[in-house]
Amino acid sequence: MNKICVLQEVSYRAWHMWRRNIDVSLVTWKTNVLPPLLEPVLYILAFGIGLGAYVQKISFDGRAYDYLTFLAPGMIAVGVMFHATFDTMYGAFVRLRYQKTFDAIINTPLSAEDILAGEILSGGTKGLFAGAAILLIVTLFGLASYPSSLIILPLSALAGLMFASFGLYFAAQAPYIDNLNLPIFLFINPMFLFSGTFFPLDGMPGWVRLTAELLPLTHLVNITRAATFGRLHAGLFRDLVYILVLAVIVACLSINKMKARLIK
Amino acid sequence: MDPVIKVTDLRKNYGGLRAVNGVDFEIGRGECFGLLGPNGAGKTTTVKMLTCALPLSGGDITVEGMSVNKDPRGIKYILGVCPQEVNLDPDFSVLKNLLVYSRYFDIPYSEARKRAVELIDRFHLHDKLERPIEDLSGGLKKRLLLARALINRPRVLILDEPTTGLDPQSRRQIWDEVRGMKSNGLTTLLTTHYIEEAELLCDRLVIVDAGKIVEQGTPQELILKHLDGKGNLEDVFLKLTGRNLRDE
Structure with missing residues (x-):
């Protein structure tokens, strides 16, 4: 029964788990809807109007941009990362350890693979929602070009699945909920700061650029920025493949790891 | 008649620990079968293997001819599991808990709603229909767990310590329900360490200790065999499993 990738074991029933998680989000919608809509407004005020006043035009890809225009796509990418990762990281941990939700559902026709794939799907949906909400705000501030920015929607869903898989993996690793501080400190926060979100990587020393290349968020930022700037090009295909391949690998790893925790 | 559940030389090892060490039993149609034992005897492990969770x-x-090794999904469609731990969805109301759970069995919404309303009536939960789970008392939570276990009209019901932590009133209500289902011919497996509960509800039972069956029969047979009919099932239980304190 050993298959190369655990995703082959997932059935349509994963959507039942997805529905369950989305239903919970609808019950608690205020806490889910407002943050992705309000966070970018705070960023725009702090960085665009506050810090941006001290920053001269940023040169990127041969053109000069306002700091706020430069920052906007970074905010979208960061929003997708945070909302998707945290959804599975804390959500799945709580459902596993405190609410015992998985223990209840494993007694129904859903398999462990169905349950965990459903978790990743709903985390990915949170990523899509965050990406769409922040894009809306950024658009209202006149910081996104169209139609190229529309690619951000499917991209947020795909990157959301990748980050949700990371979140699930971290949840599966952590013996206690406090242990989740570690991946935030070592992985999420460095990505937040060093993925080309706040400053261009072009002028950085080689080792910084090399490190950034390894961080998944960098690739999401690359495509998102080209999209809001209206300057998509074929070279971004690399970034897309990176996200796609990493999403599949981490999804398999996280489902295996969490399954071992669920069934022992 | 073929047994509904057939357990053959069942084993579960955790490293060197033999949590279940060669258990055999059969449960006939419509029977209420008890699995008794002190803490750490292997009851819950056995139940988890039966419900394909382990x-x-x-x-x-x-179960009904399907092997847990080959067709876990087929088995899970016909089992109703009332777990030991309260694992209701705290974010949903009483009604929504039943409706969401019904989806896992692919029950269409209109049918699920009909069944949920029936179960809510039967388990006297209608006053709490839209209440969140945290507002429910321990007894109500257990009743809702039992109602949830029946949403898929199971052919076999698994009750894992259904009355632990309940007051006598709630306990009796659960017992009445279980007896009612038994008279309707539902095959039931009950684990408990309330010996009175087993004596009252079970047609037949096994006593397990350290992963093995130490005795089996009807409650009356066991009392007759071990105590010449003088005493109750709890005395038999203590005679067979000893008086030492157990921890997991």
Whole structure:
């Protein structure tokens, strides 16, 4: 029964788990809807109007941009990362350890693979929602070009699945909920700061650029920025493949790891 | 008649620990079968293997002819499981808990709603229909767990310590329900360490200790055999499993 990738074991029933998680989000919608809509407004005020006043035009890809225009796509990418990762990281941990939700559902026709794939799907949906909400705000501030920015929607869903898989993996690793501080400190926060979100990587020393290349968020930022700037090009295909391949690998790893925790 | 559940040489090892060490029993149609034992005897491990939530280290379990090793999903469609721990969805109301759970069995919404309303009536939960789970008392939570276990009209009901932590009133209400289902011919497996509960509800039972069956029969047979009919099932239980304190 050993298959190369655990995703082959997932059935349509994963959507039942997805529905369950989305239903919970609808019950608690205020806490889910407002943050992705309000966070970018705070960023725009702090960085665009506050810090941006001290920053001269940023040169990127041969053109000069306002700091706020430069920052906007970074905010979208960061929003997708945070909302998707945290959804599975804390959500799945709580459902596993405190609410015992998985223990209840494993007694129904859903398999462990169905349950965990459903978790990743709903985390990915949170990523899509965050990406769409922040894009809306950024658009209202006149910081996104169209139609190229529309690619951000499917991209947020795909990157959301990748980050949700990371979140699930971290949840599966952590013996206690406090242990989740570690991946935030070592992985999420460095990505937040060093993925080309706040400053261009072009002028950085080689080792910084090399490190950034390894961080998944960098690739999401690359495509998102080209999209809001209206300057998509074929070279971004690399970034897309990176996200796609990493999403599949981490999804398999996280489902295996969490399954071992669920069934022992 | 073929047994509904057949457990053959069941084994579960955790490293060197033999949590379940060669257990055999059969449960006939419409029977209420008890699995008794002190803490750490292997009851819950056995139940988890039966509900396909835990892989077997050895042996086999069949439910209606389906093997847990080969067709776990087929088995899970016809089982109703009332777990020991309260694992209701705290974010949903009483009604929504039943409706969401019904989706896992692919029950269409209109049918699920009909069944949920029936169960809510039957388990006297209608006053709490839209209440969140945290507002429910321990007894109500257990009743809702039992109602949830019936949403898929199971052919076999698994009750894992259904009355632990309940007051006598709630306990009796659960017992009445279980007896009612038994008279309707539902096959039931009950684990408990309330011996009175087993004596009252079970047609037949096994006593397990340290992963093995130490005795089996009807409650009356066991009392007759071990105590010449003088005493109750709890005395038999203590005679067979000893008086030492157990911890997990």
